[in-house]
Amino acid sequence: MPQIDSLRALSPATVLVADDEPAARKLLRRILEPAGYRVTEAATGREALALAEAERPDLLILDITMPEIDGIDICRRIKSDPATHLTPVIHITGLTTREQRLRALAAGSDEFVGKPFDIEELLVRVRSLLRTKRLTDHLVSIEAVVVALARTVEARDNYTEKHLRRVADRSVEVARRMGMSDREVEGVRLGGLLHDLGKIAVPDSVLLKPGSLDRTEFALVRKHPEAGAEIVRPLRAFDGPEPAVLHHHEHFDGTGYPYGLRGEAIPLAARVVAVADAFDAMTTDRPYRAALAPAVAFQRLEDGRGEQWDPDAVDSFLIAYAGSSEAQEVAEGL
Numbered sequence: 001m002p003q004i005d006s007l008r009a010l011s012p013a014t015v016l017v018a019d020d021e022p023a024a025r026k027l028l029r030r031i032l033e034p035a036g037y038r039v040t041e042a043a044t045g046r047e048a049l050a051l052a053e054a055e056r057p058d059l060l061i062l063d064i065t066m067p068e069i070d071g072i073d074i075c076r077r078i079k080s081d082p083a084t085h086l087t088p089v090i091h092i093t094g095l096t097t098r099e100q101r102l103r104a105l106a107a108g109s110d111e112f113v114g115k116p117f118d119i120e121e122l123l124v125r126v127r128s129l130l131r132t133k134r135l136t137d138h139l140v141s142i143e144a145v146v147v148a149l150a151r152t153v154e155a156r157d158n159y160t161e162k163h164l165r166r167v168a169d170r171s172v173e174v175a176r177r178m179g180m181s182d183r184e185v186e187g188v189r190l191g192g193l194l195h196d197l198g199k200i201a202v203p204d205s206v207l208l209k210p211g212s213l214d215r216t217e218f219a220l221v222r223k224h225p226e227a228g229a230e231i232v233r234p235l236r237a238f239d240g241p242e243p244a245v246l247h248h249h250e251h252f253d254g255t256g257y258p259y260g261l262r263g264e265a266i267p268l269a270a271r272v273v274a275v276a277d278a279f280d281a282m283t284t285d286r287p288y289r290a291a292l293a294p295a296v297a298f299q300r301l302e303d304g305r306g307e308q309w310d311p312d313a314v315d316s317f318l319i320a321y322a323g324s325s326e327a328q329e330v331a332e333g334l
């Protein structure tokens with residue numbers, strides 16, 4: 001796949017033009033091809049969706065009024081499919097009502113260009129959206145590589161990928177409940193996925209040892225947050241998981257590691273991930289003990305409130321997961 005991706009980066013960007021009027025498609029082709037873009041055409045909404053799925057164009061230019069499925073519905077479907085949701089969409093608007101424009105915006109439309117086109121304006125918008133798309137594609141592939149690496153590390157530790165997903169999902173839920181912004185929540189999500197990446201630096205003989213660790217071995221394990229932070233530091237471009245990775249073993253009362261930070265000196269993202277990680281570790285079989293029942297783990301979180309963990313993060317976690325029906329779902333997910 002990396003080879004295909006790099007070939008794709010070298011090839012001209014593909015623009016899918018969907019309009020039921022042949023003359024309009026022809027005009028757009030005449031504008032876009034001399035500017036170096038590859039153009040594919042769709043005459044109906046259904047055709048546009050099929051092509052969007054089969055060819056994965058880099059950008060869509062959609063007429064709003066089309067038979068069967070209109071340009072706004074196409075946009076909504078493209079933006080709600082994880083495989084295509086980052087593909088930019090420009091709507092061509094003729095006699096568009098305010099209501100249609102609002103619907104298009106709600107469906108995720110990136111730009112509007114009025115008919116008749118200002119050719120220069122259209123090309124500037126196309127270029128700018130494609131530049132952002134290339135950057136996003138690049139970041140998404142970096143994230144995929146790092147998450148694959150994190151999965152490998154977890155597999156060594158006899159955890160499964162599900163552990164990473166559960167920690168990330170529950171951390172996101174707690175972060176939202178605590179009022180963190182979308183940007184901060186994204187840092188928490190990545191931090192949840194990558195928190196133990198630094199275990200790559202801990203030898204198997206230590207990581208998988210069933211008995212208790214001696215001083216030297218324990219010192220090696222305690223290096224994993226810093227080792228992980230070193231690896232994720234360059235990922236700052238998509239709002240860094242670094243605080244959660246570096247500080248997820250700090251304790252609220254200052255007795256944790258690596259720096260013995262206390263209370264709110266510990267980044268909030270790390271306080272949130274610490275609760276979700278601890279709960280998942282407690283309710284999973286480990287080499288040195290069997291899994292605890294969820295009810296016992298909830299009680300341990302409650303007992304460690306304000307000592308090991310941030311009391312607000314514990315409260316938000318318990319509200320989200322220790323309610324009767326949700327506790328059942330957590331138990332079933334284990």
Ligand SMILES: [Fe+2]
Nearest residue numbers: 195196248249
């Ligand atoms: Fe850890």
